[in-house]
Amino acid sequence: MKELQELARTLLSSGTVKVVFGWEEGPRGARPAFITDAANAGRLVFDHRCSHTLATYLSPRRPHMTRLGKAAIVVKGCDARAVAGLLREAQVKREDVVIIGVRCGGVAADPADAGPLTAENVAERCPGCTAREPHLADHMVGETKPEPPGAPTRDARIAELDAMSAPERWAFWQAELARCIRCNACREVCPMCFCERCVADKTQPQWLESSPHPRGNFAWHVTRALHQAGRCADCGECARACPAGIPLGLLNRKIAGIVADRFDYRATDDPSVPAPIGAFSVSDRQEFIL
Amino acid sequence: MIAKTITAEELGALVADLVSAGTRVIAPARAADGKVDYRAITRFEEAAIGAELPRRSLKEFFLPPTEPLFSWHQGKGDVTVKPVAVSFPPHVVLGARPCDAAAVEILDRVMGWDYRDELWFGRREATTIVSVACPGVDGSCFCTATGGGPDSKRGSDLMMVPVDGGYLVEAVTPKGQAFVGAHAARFVDAADAGTTAAAEAFRTGVRSRVAEHLTLSLPALRRWLEGSFDHELWRAIVLRCHGCGACASVCPTCHCFDIVDEPEGVRAGTRRRNWDTCQTARFTVHASGHNPRADQNARFRQRVLHKFSIYPGRFGEVLCTGCGRCARACPGGMDLPEVLKTITALVGTGASREAAV
Numbered sequence: 001m002k003e004l005q006e007l008a009r010t011l012l013s014s015g016t017v018k019v020v021f022g023w024e025e026g027p028r029g030a031r032p033a034f035i036t037d038a039a040n041a042g043r044l045v046f047d048h049r050c051s052h053t054l055a056t057y058l059s060p061r062r063p064h065m066t067r068l069g070k071a072a073i074v075v076k077g078c079d080a081r082a083v084a085g086l087l088r089e090a091q092v093k094r095e096d097v098v099i100i101g102v103r104c105g106g107v108a109a110d111p112a113d114a115g116p117l118t119a120e121n122v123a124e125r126c127p128g129c130t131a132r133e134p135h136l137a138d139h140m141v142g143e144t145k146p147e148p149p150g151a152p153t154r155d156a157r158i159a160e161l162d163a164m165s166a167p168e169r170w171a172f173w174q175a176e177l178a179r180c181i182r183c184n185a186c187r188e189v190c191p192m193c194f195c196e197r198c199v200a201d202k203t204q205p206q207w208l209e210s211s212p213h214p215r216g217n218f219a220w221h222v223t224r225a226l227h228q229a230g231r232c233a234d235c236g237e238c239a240r241a242c243p244a245g246i247p248l249g250l251l252n253r254k255i256a257g258i259v260a261d262r263f264d265y266r267a268t269d270d271p272s273v274p275a276p277i278g279a280f281s282v283s284d285r286q287e288f289i290l
Numbered sequence: 291m292i293a294k295t296i297t298a299e300e301l302g303a304l305v306a307d308l309v310s311a312g313t314r315v316i317a318p319a320r321a322a323d324g325k326v327d328y329r330a331i332t333r334f335e336e337a338a339i340g341a342e343l344p345r346r347s348l349k350e351f352f353l354p355p356t357e358p359l360f361s362w363h364q365g366k367g368d369v370t371v372k373p374v375a376v377s378f379p380p381h382v383v384l385g386a387r388p389c390d391a392a393a394v395e396i397l398d399r400v401m402g403w404d405y406r407d408e409l410w411f412g413r414r415e416a417t418t419i420v421s422v423a424c425p426g427v428d429g430s431c432f433c434t435a436t437g438g439g440p441d442s443k444r445g446s447d448l449m450m451v452p453v454d455g456g457y458l459v460e461a462v463t464p465k466g467q468a469f470v471g472a473h474a475a476r477f478v479d480a481a482d483a484g485t486t487a488a489a490e491a492f493r494t495g496v497r498s499r500v501a502e503h504l505t506l507s508l509p510a511l512r513r514w515l516e517g518s519f520d521h522e523l524w525r526a527i528v529l530r531c532h533g534c535g536a537c538a539s540v541c542p543t544c545h546c547f548d549i550v551d552e553p554e555g556v557r558a559g560t561r562r563r564n565w566d567t568c569q570t571a572r573f574t575v576h577a578s579g580h581n582p583r584a585d586q587n588a589r590f591r592q593r594v595l596h597k598f599s600i601y602p603g604r605f606g607e608v609l610c611t612g613c614g615r616c617a618r619a620c621p622g623g624m625d626l627p628e629v630l631k632t633i634t635a636l637v638g639t640g641a642s643r644e645a646a647v
Binding site (some may be wrong): 068212246 | 325345357408429534538562565570623628
């Protein structure tokens with residue numbers, strides 16, 4: 001913690017950056033913090049409650065953030081994938097952000113969870129995580145932490161869904177998506193949902209019905225999941241933000257599996273690896289072309 | 291005032307009576323993922339009364355997230371408009387939180403203001419709200435600071451207070467009295483002095499515990515807000531806000547809606563109203579592309595202003611019952627009670643207009 005605070009203090013007082021995105025103690029556990037004054041660097045914390053992905057705050061379409069000036073951002077391994085996504089898709093320039101990597105031992109699903117981390121409270125993306133130390137970092141801080149506790153993974157849940165008959169699976173998603181109230185929290189917290197104007201907000205024509213009825217909800221969630229194909233950083237923010245508790249991560253994870261199978265692409269914090277949506281290879285499978 | 295008691299067993303039988311008579315019973319109950327929502331139950335055993343605060347408030351039973359206003363069909367040379375029904379079958383909400391019940395009554399003001407919202411009041415009239423005094427949720431509760439309380443009777447037709455083996459029941463409104471009258475066999479007359487004292491101790495205990503979280507001077511808060519539109523505070527505290535609107539969707543009093551026409555084929559369609567929120571950029575964007583609330587600072591300020599300045603200005607009371615759901619739901623860690631505490635500190639130092647930039 002001291003190491004992180006010291007680094008932030010140096011970056012700010014030397015003028016290298018104008019703001020450090022990290023986490024601080026809030027009224028309900030850890031929460032995002034934006035330190036602009038070196039004197040406040042001591043507020044920064046990093047522990048298992050730092051579940052949030054701060055990469056979303058790098059979005060160029062947040063004028064109240066971009067006017068703060070050049071930023072340093074604290075990233076866990078999963079967050080680094082999101083930053084890499086923004087670099088890969090030319091939303092952020094590498095020289096415009098200083099990346100501080102932290103070694104992670106898993107985070108709680110709820111940032112207010114004082115812990116300790118167990119199979120019950122760990123975030124669903126953490127068990128079995130292979131990205132506990134970001135590669136995309138200008139500075140690395142902290143010591144290697146123990147592995148996150150084992151828990152049933154989303155892949156196991158997806159296997160259960162895959163084993164269902166189509167009508168059963170349809171019934172499962174009907175029940176889950178029926179709770180959606182179209183608040184768009186999933187989109188707003190997503191680091192990769194950075195469109196200036198989302199297709200769901202277009203009204204002339206209205207491509208997607210904005211009403212939270214089954215038709216509108218399916219249209220929205222299927223569209224979002226497909227727009228995330230080969231792009232989703234698997235940071236878990238959509239599911240964490242959903243006030244209705246819809247397991248949105250399952251949709252993105254399922255598609256990530258298909259993308260891995262067909263294009264041999266997995267979300268990575270190496271921004272030089274092209275995402276399948278933006279690359280063509282003669283070895284791409286194309287048996288679907290008649 | 292009628293004070294009665296009801297045992298848990300008789301309450302279960304009452305639910306069975308209601309359900310068999312065709313009344314829809316809404317209660318806090320576990321969803322498939324183990325969390326608690328207000329939802330229709332058919333058996334008392336499904337209810338999770340006094341468990342954690344339901345994820346969303348009661349407002350959706352009066353203002354659903356989406357509802358049709360009318361549908362149309364275009365024939366040869368004419369258009370047929372089919373209105374929706376504005377009368378509703380009887381509903382009973384059992385185990386409402388006082389913060390949720392109060393919110394419904396606060397919203398009656400705006401729903402009956404420049405025109406009477408038939409759908410809102412149709413549902414209001416069809417519904418009897420039975421609240422249960424709240425044991426408190428966590429440190430984000432601040433109902434007492436907004437003029438309510440964990441045992442506030444506001445908005446409730448009946449108020450239950452948990453006592454050993456059942457509930458002490460008080461009929462608050464004529465509708466509540468009629469309800470007790472109609473189901474008289476399930477209730478017994480007021481409890482002994484010991485039980486009444488225990489109920490009173492429960493109420494005052496929770497009330498004083500919640501009151502420790504936050505104290506507000508609502509008039510001073512309003513004065514500060516009215517003079518501090520450009521205050522530095524709005525810039526400083528809003529950075530972590532994603533503008534996602536999760537706060538508004540779980541809020542018992544946020545009630546803004548959008549009206550959309552949805553075609554169903556070429557010659558027919560439905561006009562619907564859907565929940566909307568001032569926290570998104572799209573809420574205020576003009577047809578020209580200009581957005582008077584250009585950034586999140588302005589949008590968050592709007593939410594605080596509407597609740598603690600604009601609504602009291604028009605209706606004489608704040609548009610917040612202190613349930614704390616906004617703080618609990620926020621993925622970015624925004625915290626309304628903390629913001630109100632910060633403003634209260636600024637009021638204390640007189641730092642309103644003077645500190646504005």
